[in-house]
Amino acid sequence: MKALAPGTVIFHRFRGYGVITAVNLLTGWISARFGGEARALDLNLSTDEVQFADGEAILFRRAPPDRMPxxxxxxxxxxxxxxxxxxxxxxxxxxxxxxxxxxxxxxxxxxxxxxxxxxxxxxxxxxxxxxxxxxxxxxxxxxxxxxxxxxxxxxxxxxxxxxxxxxxxxxxxxxxxxxxxxxxxxxxxxxxxxxxxxxxxxxxxxxxxxxxxxxxxxxxxxxxxxxxxxxxxxxxxxxxxxxxxxxxxxx
Structure with missing residues (x-):
């Protein structure tokens, strides 16, 4: 499993390469900056087809996680x-x-x-x-x-x-x-x-x-x-x- 944290370089099919600025693994939403955009974009790991920089897909589990281990x-x-x-x-x-x-x-x-x-x-x-x-x-x-x-x-x-x-x-x-x-x-x-x-x-x-x-x-x-x-x-x-x-x- 690759790390998914602020600073991770990602690739989006419409935006190109970007860098994650915030990640919430409980909800599946991340914020990322692409190119020269002045603000971060919010993306959903389940639906927005976000990939790692090498093209590997980032798959987010849609089923609710266990609330206790x-x-x-x-x-x-x-x-x-x-x-x-x-x-x-x-x-x-x-x-x-x-x-x-x-x-x-x-x-x-x-x-x-x-x-x-x-x-x-x-x-x-x-x-x-x-x-x-x-x-x-x-x-x-x-x-x-x-x-x-x-x-x-x-x-x-x-x-x-x-x-x-x-x-x-x-x-x-x-x-x-x-x-x-x-x-x-x-x-x-x-x-x-x-x-x-x-x-x-x-x-x-x-x-x-x-x-x-x-x-x-x-x-x-x-x-x-x-x-x-x-x-x-x-x-x-x-x-x-x-x-x-x-x-x-x-x-």
Missing amino acids: HARLMAAVRALHQAGYQKLYLHSWPKPSGLHWRWHLFTGPRDWMQRSWREGWYGSGADYNVNPVMGWGDNPGADTEELIHALAKFDPQGLAQALGRDEDHTAWFAMVCDALLPGYMYSLDMQRPNGGPLVDMPPVPVVPVRAGLPPYSGPDLPWPPGWAGLWSRVHAMPLPKPNFTGIPETP
Whole structure:
């Protein structure tokens, strides 16, 4: 995929060669200057037959994009599980506003509440709406193989920690992917109905990843292995590493 950004030289069948001055990949509109024109022209990538300078067509996807990346992440995690990286886990939960869903990939021990955070391995649907990348050097719209290659290049030491066997979780994850992909994602949000106590083992919440999809009507999904008992104890996020030197550590 070639870069499409301000400064890219393009060719238009009626205007000739020009330079992009602004681009909005969410709407498919760009602004470009051609020759000696004093102002930029607005062009639509879907209908105005814009090409790169070497003649390659710029094809813009007309279908609405996923409003959240979770389904793409699920497909990548399933492929990595099949390749032997079974100690790789995907946690997803809604932001307090309920408008967007966060996601977090982690490796190593399967401890859902005391998991460690890694740079570039977590994100939010709110950020994805304006910058549709995962954050580890991937390109917008990258397929499953490209996502895995980018992650392995970005953090090979971190991904190596996912090597190993976790057969019960891998089987659960494959079952969930078969039931939900490509239009739906799961959320591991433990809701309190009307502010009351947690309901022990309710069905896993399911959310569509694209606008216009009907609510999920498939079978109820069980919770992943390792969640038993989490409804009956305090949920605490990972604590910072203790520092006994007295010298502040730089982040």
